[in-house]
Amino acid sequence: MLSFFTSNKKPLVNKVEQVASRLFTSTYKLNVVLRDGKKKEIKYKKGETLYDAATNNKVFAVLGQCGGNMSCTQCQIYTKEEDFGKLYKMRPQEKDALGHANERIEERSRLSCGLILDENADGIEVEMAPLRKRKKKKKRVKKNKKRNLHPQDTEYVPKQFDSTFSSAVTKIVDDIYWAGYVDFAVRDFHGYLTPNGSTYNAYFIKDEKNVAIDSVKYPFADRWLDKIEYLSGGFDKLDYIVCNHAEPDHSSSIQYLMKKAPYAEVVCNEKCKTTLSQHFDTSDWKFRVVNHGESLKLGKRTLSFYNTPLSHWPESMVSYLAAEQILFSMDILGQHYASSKRFDDEVKWDDIEHEAKIYYANILMRLSVPVQKSLKLLGGVPVKMILPSHGQIFRNPENINKMVQNYVNWSKCTPTNKIVIIYDTMWNSTEKMAYHILDGIQKVGGVDVKLMNVRRNHITDIATEVLDCAAIVVGSPVLNEHIMPEIGSALTYLEGLRPQNKLAMAFGSYGWSAGGAVKDINRYLNSIRAKIVRPEVLSQFAPNEDVIEECHKAGEEMAKAVLEHLKK
Ligand SMILES: Cc1cc2nc3c(=O)[nH]c(=O)nc-3n(C[C@H](O)[C@H](O)[C@H](O)COP(=O)(O)O)c2cc1C
Known part of the structure; x- marks a missing residue:
């Protein structure tokens, strides 16, 4: 058995958080004035953030879209001027996030997810900062539909396979398959270069329930659909399509599947459901919304889901098969690397390590705090294989170790000479x-x-x-x-x-x-x-x-x- 952290098991918490976690556990309280003017009392333990305390008190109005990762700034509060100075000091990430906020910032602003509560916060009153006005959601969906803004909304036209290779599925272990598409030609990913192409890794689990995991970029939908039809023995035998991440390179073919698979349910978290509806017409889709830590019984195996917000988008999650100790890690440990081989030990390590570094620098560098949180969460999960959404699958324990250690270093921008x-x-x-x-x-x-x-x-x-x-x-x-x-x-x-x-x-x-x-x-x-x-x-x-x-x-x-x- 191999843990996600197989060596140097250093906790990824900074010093402030370590100190905070060691503090006492007596309960204090404070009041939050919500945006509708209602006042809510929040009980907290010393060392908790206001965000976590609000969640524990079920005061969900305090929460923001990024899941408490000091990124969206929607959980901003105004403290009273006289209280501001006595509160636990701001950490650099909080200052940084407030500096980039869309909302109105005041001298007495704090983020609920950044504010660590101690005895000095006992009895204070804070007020939720107003949100910038956004257009009504319903109207926007309607407008998008009418204008047909997304190329992936166009009708799917089946194409011939370019080669037998593009139609091939790869067995990973018994009943678990790679069913994605290798894009040797792509050279640009939202503005940064991919000189070695990429893959859109979709997977498939055969059990009493048939499950597709993620899809491929829409121009390659036909290849993916053929694989799913073949693996499930007909579209009417597909039970679930898991969507770990709503970005179109992984989700844009689901719309075609939903027209063909009458009983398939889209398994995703609440945020992902919303984001999918902001990209595609999901009005006919059947959804099964899963919460953090929830599992789905497939027959012999159980598939569990863990939210990893902002490692890459707010709705990002990973899926985990405890029976085989396989982690579907979504964009975490991804590399833009096209190859006819599927596994890490079949290609040159230096090549994929370099591609993983390019990927981290250009996609995840900004998101180091959420990435650290995800690594910490996954640190307790034993893994034998990591199946990312792009690039090679990791099955060599030494490589898994090295790549996780790289992520630890990159997420801290550890300097080299x-x-x-x-x-x-x-x-x-x-x-x-x-x-x-x-x-x-x-x-x-x-x-x-x-x-x-x-x-x-x-x-x-x-x-x-x-x-x-x-x-x-x-x-x-x-x-x-x-x-x-x-x-x-x-x-x-x-x-x-x-x-x-x-x-x-x-x-x-x-x-x-x-x-x-x-x-x-x-x-x-x-x-x-x-x-x-x-x-x-x-x-x-x-x-x-x-x-x-x-x-x-x-x-x-x-x-x-x-x-x-x-x-x-
Ligand atoms: C189109 C143009 C605009 C310039 N504008 C300024 C300017 O606003 N202020 C200034 O001090 N120098 C200005 N310069 C001069 C350059 O900064 C100067 O030539 C400098 O040495 C160029 O450095 P380089 O050799 O590394 O290109 C301008 C030069 C050009 C060609």
């Missing part, structure tokens, strides 16, 4: 500065450098290098008082992905107004809470000897700061 220099240039002055900074770093030794011109390196690769670097050094010339657009685009992308724990500095060349570009760069660096190690280096037009010397010095200082940082 690497500095990434990201820059743009028009007439090469900024580029020359970048090379001189590189020389300065090299002079100190012991730190790797990646020099990435934003016009020759895709944001996909920049994000991947940034994930585990210790420092980023960003340069741009001044163009019309600002940074160049391509570096702006790269920094906007990184700002969204929120890399943690980075040292940083800015540099760049200008003509007649020094500050514009570095001011923009520093704004981005501050937004991701990078620690700016030293003041920017500027050059009026091409760097002269003084500037070159300063670039060398800056490189040396950055390298020394990184080596110091890694000792901690």
Whole structure:
């Protein structure tokens, strides 16, 4: 038996949470004024978040869409001014989330999911912050239907198989099959590059009940439907289609299945049901809504469901077969990797590890806190195999260990001895500065450098290098008082992905107004809470000897700061 954490079983809680969990258990209470003006008393134990206490008190009006992951900010509360200062201090994730909130933020704002309750919160009164007005749901569904916004709403037209391979199912163990589609051709996934293609992994369980798990991207619906028909012995023998995640690469073929399989029920959580209805016309679908921890008896086996909100979307969940110790991990441990082989031990480990890193950096880096929560939840689940929604299936215990450890490191952006220099240039002055900074770093030794011109390196690769670097050094010339657009685009992308724990500095060349570009760069660096190690280096037009010397010095200082940082 192999646990999801087979080595280095370090709990993924930060220090604050560890302290909080050790606190006493006597009960206190506070009041929450809900958005409809009603007041609710909430009893809590010291160390609980307000969000968890509200859930335990069944005051669900406090809850937000992201499931308490400090992301959607819908659980924002206003404290009374006199109470704000005495409450448990804000952790960086909470500050960060409030900084990106859609709703109105006040000085006395807190997130219920971030606010740890202690004895100082006893007897206080807080008020739910108003939500930004949203259009009525019913109207929006109607509008979408009328406009036919989604290409996947178009009628499914069966196609011929391209090859016998695309129609093949793979037996994983007795009665459990891979029934997905290998997309060798795809090169772009919502804006980032997939040079090795991808797979849409759908699975099938044969038992007294026939169960399809997830589907494939809609252009490949026909291949998937044929496999499901074959495996279940006819569409009328299909009992369930589990939808772990409503993103269209995994869900958009379900609409065609529902027209063919008269008795099939869609098994998903409540949020997934709503999200599916916002993509497709689900009015005729039969749903079986499952809650966190609930199970479905299939015959010999039982399939259990665990919500893992925001590892990748709010409705994300995983499914688990205890009998075979198989985890259908959805996007967790996914890789965009197309191969004729299905298992991790049939391909080169370095290839899939690298693809998993690209996947993590570009999809999950922003979602590190929810990912850590999911890892913690799954830490107690024994697994022999992990079946993700993209890429190779993991069945080699050593590989499972390595990949889980990678996730632990990536989710903390654990720094390695690497500095990434990201820059743009028009007439090469900024580029020359970048090379001189590189020389300065090299002079100190012991730190790797990646020099990435934003016009020759895709944001996909920049994000991947940034994930585990210790420092980023960003340069741009001044163009019309600002940074160049391509570096702006790269920094906007990184700002969204929120890399943690980075040292940083800015540099760049200008003509007649020094500050514009570095001011923009520093704004981005501050937004991701990078620690700016030293003041920017500027050059009026091409760097002269003084500037070159300063670039060398800056490189040396950055390298020394990184080596110091890694000792901690
Ligand atoms: C279209 C254009 C707009 C520019 N706008 C500014 C500006 O607003 N302020 C400024 O100080 N320099 C401006 N410059 C000058 C450049 O910042 C300067 O030439 C710098 O040295 C270019 O660095 P590079 O060689 O790395 O491209 C501009 C140059 C160009 C070509």
